[in-house]
Amino acid sequence: GDSVTQMEGPVTLSEEAFLTINCTYTATGYPSLFWYVQYPGEGLQLLLKATKADDKGSNKGFEATYRKETTSFHLEKGSVQVSDSAVYFCALSGGGQYVNDYKLSFGAGTTVTVRA
């Protein structure tokens, strides 16, 4: 079945450092890929997405490119802030045998702590 493998962390960085969280996937079809973020004490929210190969999703300074050849969707941010401290989840949907397979498969989550 579909699955997502994600760098687990935890990751601790200083402000203005470069952040990369690796994510690779396995799917039989052509999934849509997502990064969700869970800030402390808050619910899960969509950070960015990409729906086809070579698409780049971006939001709040974060970027991720859908790489079909390497089945990857790595999350990057050039200069992190304390407010970026959160748990980040890579996820995919729609990659199964059936195009109407809407359920999300999540990676393990990566806890990121940014120190001032």
Added chain:
Amino acid sequence: SAVISQKPSRDICQRGTSLTIQCQVDSQVTMMFWYRQQPGQSLTLIATANQGSEATYESGFVIDKFPISRPNLTFSTLTVSNMSPEDSSIYLCSVEKGTGSYEQYFGPGTRLTVT
């Protein structure tokens, strides 16, 4: 975007009892999902709940333990039955955006502790 609320936001329950969690959406949606997030873990899909049909459960989850109702296009309930401490988790409902985008919006979650 859809606004999703869940009740209760948290609860502490005795083992052997049951808890029903409500999920309300501010717009009509076809697909709703229920996830479990065990402490320090990722999200695992429990079941997909479409209005007008029986819920579809994922491997490892059964209807007797997690009965689900979906009476209309804006509401669903998940019951955690005969609870044990291993059921202590955050339970989240989500809805598909509805444009075939595969994007989901999540509720704030219900934090359940079983003692």
